[in-house]
Amino acid sequence: MDTQHDIALTRALTGIPGPLPPSGVIHVAFPHASRFTIVGNHLAQHDGLSLTAIGIGVHIQSLPAGSQVGIKALTARFAEGETTIAAALRELETHGYLHRTRARLANGRVVTRTVFCNQPGALLRGGAVVPAAVTPTPVMRPVVPDPVPDPVRDPVPAPPPAPEPAPVPEEEERPPVRVPSRIAPKPPRRPLPQPRELTPELHRAASALLADLRRHAPELVLSEDDVEELAPGAAAWLERGAHPDAIRHALTTELPQPPKYPAKIVRHRLAVLLPPPLPGAQELTPVHRPPVTPFQTCEGCDRAFRSPDPGHCRDCRAQYWEAA
Template identity: 90%
Template sequence: MATQHDIALTRALTGIPGPLPPSGVIHVSFPHASRFTIVGNHLAQHDGLSLTAIGIGVHIQSLPAGSRVGIKALTARFAEGETTIAAALRELETHGYLYRTRARQTNGRLTTRTVFCDQPDALLRGGAVPPVAVELVPVRPVAVELAAVAPRPVMTPAVPAPAPAPAPTPVPEEAPPPVRVPSRIAPKPPRRPLPQPRELTPELHRAASALLADLRRHAPELVLSEDDVEELAPGAAAWLERGAHPDAIRHALTTELPQPPKYPAKIVRHRLAVLLPPPLPGAQELAPARRTPVTPFQTCEGCDRAFRSPDPGHCRDCRARYWEAA
């Protein structure tokens, strides 16, 4: 069987016009007569999509309308897990190929409506959508044969014919809500920069590098290269400069890791930037607030009324009476 394939391949290569390239792929193309899908190079060669997202996008585009393309259905069809497929679907949504909206059916139930656009740029430019071809099947009329019956005169009084009953008013069916397609793709939020210490001393850089290189002892998945350690050392140094204990830093970087972690350096960088603790407060911030001195109560020597004053004596009314008497 392999020999037949080799012979057929050699014959096909011989029929290709022009010189063959010395390296790279060589295309042996035959026209498809059935079971084929037209896929644009903007999807097949997309530089912003992963290979998994491109493959799932081509697979969804090849399916007929009404096929299930949820995470559960794709996981049952392919060997990739739910996390990988969910990430690929989010990539297709980000680049405008896939839209998932909630639609209410006529019975009141909410369902997820999935729309796949094979040319997102044309959709954003307002391109026309080709109408759906509907085949109309003519209905053959049925001939009804009536038996001929001789008429007989009947002597009956004339009775007025009843008025025809009004035809029922047809109730229009509730149309499904339109699919709302976002006008533009929301940009991703900018990535937080790696924290930097105020002063990266040699001792601080050495301690941060040792902490990062030692992560694989506590989490075998976090194997960092020398370049990764050199790049991430300022972020770990910022944690140490803010008084974080090495055990606390190690716990923050190695707890609840995604399985399997594909990019250990990106995970460490993200956690160093997002989970950075605030600087330790100083003695002035931790000192209790000073209380405002309160003027004590005094007892008036003339009327025994209580009044506030730093020194004993008479209240305001008694002082006024004594002043008038004087």
């Protein structure tokens, strides 16, 4: 069988017009007579999708209308786990190939409607949709490769018209699975702190502190370039009044094991754990508030009024003055 296969492949290669490429893949393509799906290169060669997402997208596009394409169904079909498949479906949603919306039926039941668009760009441009029949009972079966025709003896049949896309029926509601997207942008790294004035004495003290870290943590072996790059960060700590022992404790305590990138660990801790500047004497001075006049009880009408000394309220004093 191997000899026959090699002979057929050699004969097929000789029938390819033009010189063969010196390296890379060589395509031996025969028109499909049945069981084929047209897939655009925008999906097969998408530079923003993972290989798993591209494969699941091609698989969904090849299924008949009404097929179950949920996480459970795809996990039962493929070897990938639920987390990987859920992340791939989220990627397809992000790039417009897959749409999952909830709809309420006339009987009040809420369902999830899954729609796969083979050309998201045409959907945004408002392209026309070709109607297709809905397959009543989808059946998932293993893919059987088509027999390879003999390019010399067997006539090549003309390809049939492309299958028309079919509307996706309603599916029962399933709770959505929240999976972090692998293509989500990472937060920007906090910059290395800088002192207000990097004097030679401050730079020398910061460099000595960084070079001395390996005495207290043998894992933190920094190169000369690392020390030169990280010296301004340590100088900012010293400028803010941090004691060298406190800086050394912050940089060497509870290190990950094993620390693969010592310079990145030191840089991260210098930026994240930077203490605030020491407050001055003016900030530490308590705020003096004006004295509050206490309440007194009027000796004439027992009404409360503010006064430093006990006695009569304003109204009672006015009555006494009028009587006098």
